Amino acid sequence: MHLIKHAAFAAAFTLSATSSIAQEVTLRFQHFVSPTSANPTYFMQPWADAIEEQSNGRIKVEIYPFMQLGGSAPNQYDLIRDGAIDGGWVVPAYQPNRFPEAEALELPFMTTKSAEEASAAAWVYTQDYLMDDFQDVHVIAAHMHGPGIVHKRGGAIETVEDFAGLKLRGPSRPATMLLDELGATPIGMPVPQFPEALSKGVVDGGVITWEMSPSLKLNELTDSHTDVAGDRALYNLYFIWAMNKDVYNGMPEDLRAIIDANSGMMASMWAGNAHDTGDAVGRDVMIADGNEIATLSEEETARIVALGENVTAHWISEMNDKGFDGAALVAAAQAAVADNIADE
Incomplete structure (x- = not known):
């Protein structure tokens, strides 16, 4: 098992001196694209807003674009695993041969042109074949983008x-x-x-x-x-939205439940739908x-x-x-x- 740096884990939390009920958690998530692109606009930020609202502000989610917290897009999985960041967006394909079973979803003409449909399939396939590969992190969603x-x-x-x-x-x-x-x-x-x-x-x-x-x-x-x-x-590309396992496990049970309520199939399809929305917008820009x-x-x-x-x-x-x-x-x-x- 990989040992998580306790300092990074501790830094993720701000504890109330009075009671665990008032505990506040700040989660720092990172991605590698523009904040105006589809997934950050239509999934990541709304997801963060939902977490904050449903926790009555006890969880704050900060989203950092362009790898502002450090590192590079290919090593994002390791940054999450090691606790350098609390969570983020991972393209397993950026580390060739490390997650080979995920490539099945990326083969030519495998998915439909609906990213939402493809993402539902990605979540099912992930549960059946990839959770062992991603056992060092806590997977929130698994999704695909739209057609290449x-x-x-x-x-x-x-x-x-x-x-x-x-x-x-x-x-x-x-x-x-x-x-x-x-x-x-x-x-x-x-x-x-x-x-x-x-x-x-x-x-x-x-x-x-x-x-x-x-x-x-x-x-x-x-x-x-x-x-x-x-x-x-x-062709298509496979992604996961994931967080550090120790950070997730260290949260109070009721706050973990809020993360869980915004995870799984619904979150995967939400992320896919974000790409469908963005595809329509992007195509219109190219035409214009x-x-x-x-x-x-x-x-x-x-x-x-x-x-x-x-x-x-x-x-x-x-x-x-x-x-x-x-x-x-x-x-x-x-x-x-x-x-x-x-x-x-």
Whole structure:
């Protein structure tokens, strides 16, 4: 077991000298994007406000953007585990091969284009397969973002052949595996590095959501935005919203209950819905600025789906070599997605 620094744990609390009933807790959560982007706007801050309101102010939640408390996006999980921060937003894919089972949800065309539906599936899959991986932290929510879109300088993607030679940013192993299969040169990087890489010509574009586009200034740094046809996402990315385990366990029972009431499936779907809301807003910004908005034909999408199946087959083989049942993980992710598609 990893030993939590007691000093960091103690610093999270301000205790009343009179009674435990008056105890106040300040929780410092951190993320790595703009506070105006979708998840902070429509989930993180409302979540923090709900915690404060429901605790009658006994819990104060402070949200710090842009990694203001220190560290980098890839080591966010360790910052939470070690008590450097009380909680935060984690992309497990930013540490390749550390949480391999989570990648099943990130495979090509695995999820629908509804982040809320995908996030419901993510919570189910997390409960069944990932809680051992995340046993060093207290998981509040597990969610996905909306569909990944190809954003690039120059004209929109029209055929698979248009990917040839493009240097494209990808956020995860499954995403970069797909870009490689498409003929692009994939460059893995966390989202905070993407705008600078674009402005310096390190990449020609990349894959990311509509909702992140305005805060990353993709309306200025790129010219076109291409989605695939159909109701499935080209790729997706898996996140957890988590807090330090000792901080959570050290809270009074009634205050833990407030965290619990804002955790699990409802919080996961809330986070997903935040991305759906932000996707609509982000797409409108790109349109308003005159950027080219395109959707691949069904025929070209079918070609990409076939290449995506190659990625999934390769991933299954890799997982088998690591001692996992890759096909079973893919089937479980597919079942979680199928079971959480909203009725029309």
